Amino acid sequence: MVIGIDIRVLGSHAKSGIEEYTENLLSHILSLNGNIRFKLFYSSLRKEPLNYDWIRLPNVELYRLKIPNKLLFVANSFLGYPRVDELIGGVDVFFSPHFLLTAVTPECKRVITFHDLSYEYFPDFFSWRRNMWHIQMKPLEQLRFADKIIAVSKSTKTDLCNRYLIDPAKVEVIYSGISELIKKPTDRALQDFKSKNNLPDQFILFLAKLEPRKNITGIIKAFRILKKSGKFDNLHLLIAGSPGWLYKEIFNEASRSEYKDQIIFKNHIEDGDRSSYYSLASVFVYPSFFEGFGFPPLEAMSCGTPVVVSNNSSLPEVVGGGGVLVDPYNVYEISFAISAILTDDLLRAKIIFQGFETVKRFNWQEAARKTLTCLTAGL
Numbered sequence: 001m002v003i004g005i006d007i008r009v010l011g012s013h014a015k016s017g018i019e020e021y022t023e024n025l026l027s028h029i030l031s032l033n034g035n036i037r038f039k040l041f042y043s044s045l046r047k048e049p050l051n052y053d054w055i056r057l058p059n060v061e062l063y064r065l066k067i068p069n070k071l072l073f074v075a076n077s078f079l080g081y082p083r084v085d086e087l088i089g090g091v092d093v094f095f096s097p098h099f100l101l102t103a104v105t106p107e108c109k110r111v112i113t114f115h116d117l118s119y120e121y122f123p124d125f126f127s128w129r130r131n132m133w134h135i136q137m138k139p140l141e142q143l144r145f146a147d148k149i150i151a152v153s154k155s156t157k158t159d160l161c162n163r164y165l166i167d168p169a170k171v172e173v174i175y176s177g178i179s180e181l182i183k184k185p186t187d188r189a190l191q192d193f194k195s196k197n198n199l200p201d202q203f204i205l206f207l208a209k210l211e212p213r214k215n216i217t218g219i220i221k222a223f224r225i226l227k228k229s230g231k232f233d234n235l236h237l238l239i240a241g242s243p244g245w246l247y248k249e250i251f252n253e254a255s256r257s258e259y260k261d262q263i264i265f266k267n268h269i270e271d272g273d274r275s276s277y278y279s280l281a282s283v284f285v286y287p288s289f290f291e292g293f294g295f296p297p298l299e300a301m302s303c304g305t306p307v308v309v310s311n312n313s314s315l316p317e318v319v320g321g322g323g324v325l326v327d328p329y330n331v332y333e334i335s336f337a338i339s340a341i342l343t344d345d346l347l348r349a350k351i352i353f354q355g356f357e358t359v360k361r362f363n364w365q366e367a368a369r370k371t372l373t374c375l376t377a378g379l
Helices: 017-029 069-079 128-136 139-145 154-164 187-196 216-228 248-256 271-280 295-302 315-322 331-343 345-359 364-376
Strands: 002-006 037-043 060-065 093-096 109-114 148-151 171-173 202-207 235-240 263-266 283-286 307-310 324-326
Touching: 017 364, 093 364, 109 139, 139 154, 148 154, 148 364, 154 171, 187 271, 202 216, 202 271, 202 295, 216 235, 216 248, 216 331, 248 263, 271 295, 283 295, 283 331, 295 307, 295 315, 295 345, 307 315, 307 331, 315 324, 315 345, 324 331, 331 345
Parallel strands: 002 037, 002 093, 037 060, 093 109, 109 148, 148 171, 202 235, 202 283, 235 263, 283 307, 307 324
Antiparallel strands: none
């Protein structure tokens, strides 16, 4: 059996949840069955060649085309050509970890993962270029022609079925896992990291791509409320992540704050450093307006850091009792939840314990096994 996989989402220096999903899933799924051949499709004019150990597995072949993806998208959209399964020598099923527009032959089965429908519910959170990209990808058309759809949460499945009227039987929920690399370092390593990066003793942490959907301006406003209470003189706010789109208002909001000297911005965070940031934080805050899954809160919980998350979309489903749920539109509620975690030792211990219990549900090996079963069903 031959499975084709679209890995064009990889190669970006600034990772989002989709890159995290693709990297971790492939690192586990490709070695599950040595009798299955995997053909990985990658097209880019300028990106550096990929360098992953799993590319060198004996049952894996990498097909790299030096063609701009914009050109491929236009050709696929208007001509239905070139057919990617033909470009890589034929496959039984073609799997897309993201809904990148892809033309395949009628004989080739198609499986697509959908992570969220934020572009449908909150188009104002995206730049006009990003909204045009979403239109160009023709998600509804791809959903209708797919043989199977993977949703990363029940919330995303419900959105797919309600918004696009997709048959629920066609959609399978497969939860993502948490990287084995995300775990609390030793106390000595944390102290060295703290000193090296000049981090404060007590800080609120946000870590993800900087974009309007993440409600980072709401975090800054909640931080102002906390500081004005006079109870948290030494508390800082650390906002870590690469700029996404429409991010300038985040910096404007921070610059307007009378506590701007205690707001720290860190740009791109290397994979190997994430665990240290999570572990050193007093609380992790993620009041996103909409999520399809939610990697960062789970990663923080895995490092023993209490989390505050929104009470919407997938977050109650994924985080559950492992975090404090808040209304993302109510900055006073966000600030109150942070304050409670910082001042109530019993609540803090309870949230940390429940967080450790929650993350046990999310395993990449299990996600890979279920995904491979989905890809090979009926073949």
